[in-house]
Amino acid sequence: MTEPAAPPSQLPPPSNDHYLGLTRANIMGTKAVAETEDRVRKALKHAAMVCIHGHVGLGKTFAVHTVLRRHAPDTTIRLRFRQAHNMSELRGALWRALELPGEPHQSADLCGQQLKGALEQQPRRVLLLDEAQWLSKPALEYIRDLWGDDEQRAAVIFVGSGTIRQRILSCPALHSRIYDWYQFTPLKPTEVLNTIPAYHPIWTDTDPDLILYTDDHAGHGSFRNWAKLTLHLQDALEEKPRPHAHQRPRTLGLQPPRPHHPPRTPAQVKSASGRSEV
Template sequence: MPQHFLGLADANILATTQYQLADRIIRDLIAHAATGVIHGPAGAGKTFAMQAGIETQRRIAGEDRISAHTLAFPSRPSMLRVAADLIATLTGAAPPTSRNRFQLINQLIGLLSGTMKLIVVDEAQRLNSDCIELLRHLHDHPETRFALLYVGGDGCWEVLSREPMLRSRIFRRLPFRPLPREAIPDLIRAYHPIYDGADDALLLDIDDTFAHGVMRDWAVLTHTAADLCHDVGQDRISEAIVANAYTLLGGGLHD
C-alpha cells in the first residue's frame, strides 16, 4: 500500500466511500481503456486513494499486465513539453530534444500501443486546451491502448469540463470532499490507536479547530500528537496533548 503521510506509523486506512470508489474507478478505466477524473481540494486523500487503487489492480492483474505512469506538469505547459515528458515517463530515458511535434506524437502512438497502460496526469488543472486536446487525440487513436486518469485539485473539473471533446469522453468522475463532520468521531477512532476511546466532543473540536475534514490535516495533527504521547509515555490523546499539538502547529488555527 502507499505510505501514509509523513510515514505516520500505526495509521489505518479509512475505507471511506470516496476511497472505495477511487479503487472502482481505476478498475473500470483499465477494463475499458477509458478516461476518468478524480478531483477535489488539496489534502482530501485523492493521491493516496489513487495510488492504493493502482497497487490493487497490479496485484489482481499482475505487474506485467498493467503499466502505470504518473506525471505532472508546470502551470500551462506547452504541447511539446507534455509530449516530451510523457515519452520520458514511458521510456525511463531523458526527454527527447526534438521540436517536431508530429514526430513526438508518432513516437507516443507507438509507445502507447501494445500492453495496457494507465496514464495518470496529476495536477490536471494546470493543463491548457492544447495539451488536453493532445492527450485526447492520443487516447482516441485506433492504435493506442491505455486508460487515462486526470487527478487535480481546486479548479480541475472547471478546466477539464470546458473542453467539450474531453467532457463527452469522461467515463468516470469522482469528486473528493472533506470528511463529513458527523462521521468524524467513528472514522478518526479507527484511524490511529491514539484516538481509541476518545470522546466525540474532543474529536469534533479538533476537526472544527484544525482539520475541517481534511485528511492531510488530520494526518499532520496525528503525527504531532503521537510524538507528544510517546514523549510523556501516554498511549492515548488527552486535552493537554491536543493543546500542546496546537501550539506546535501554530496555535491550531488556519489563516
C-alpha cells in the first residue's frame, strides 16, 4: 500500500526570498541565521512559541524560510499579513491554510473547535505568522488559544518588525508563553566584510575599504539594501561594462574619498624638509 503524497509546501521557493528575485545571490551563514535556527529547532522540539523580530530589511523572513525548509518543509502552515485582519478573516485564512473542506463555520466557537481539531489531527505542525505586527490584540490572543496549554497543538513562529514585541507584551497570557525571542540587528562592519564579498559574485574581490564605505553610505548593514545595490550595479554594468572586478562599484559613484591629511605644523614641515618654511 502506497503512502499518500505529502502536500505541497506552503513555503515559497528559495528564489522568491531574494529582493526582486536577485539571481546568483548566496545564502549566508550569518550569526542571525544560526540564532534563528536554534530557536526554530527548539520551537519544533517542544511545540513552543517563539518570536523573531527586528527592523525591516535585515533578513528575518529569509532566515526563517531557510531554516524551515531544512526542518519542516511539509508541515509548515504559513500566513503572511499585509494589513490588519478582522477575526473572521483570520479564521478564514487559517481554515484555508489547513486545507479544510468547505467554508469556515459562521459561528466563531464552532469554527475554532474545527481549527483546533484539525491541528490536533496533524501533529508536529508549524504555524508561521509573518508580518505579525499587523495582528491585533484579539488576534494574538486567538493564536494563543489555538496553541493551547496542555495540548500545545503546533509550534508557533511569530516574525515581525516595528511594534510586534510591544503588541505581544500587551497580551500577558501570550507573552508569558513565548519560549524564546531573537532580535535581528544590522550587520556589524566585521560581518559586512565577512559576508558581502561572498553574498554575490559582483562583490567578489572588491576592496574591503570600498565595501565598508558602501555600507556606511548605502548598505547600513541591511541585506535588502545590499540587494538593491547589487541590482543597481548589475544594471549599470550591463549598460557600461567595466573590465576589472575591483572597479565595479565605481560605476555607481561609490568611490571612497582619498585619505585626508590634516595640515602640518611648522615644526612638522621643518622636520620633514630639514628647513623651516615659516
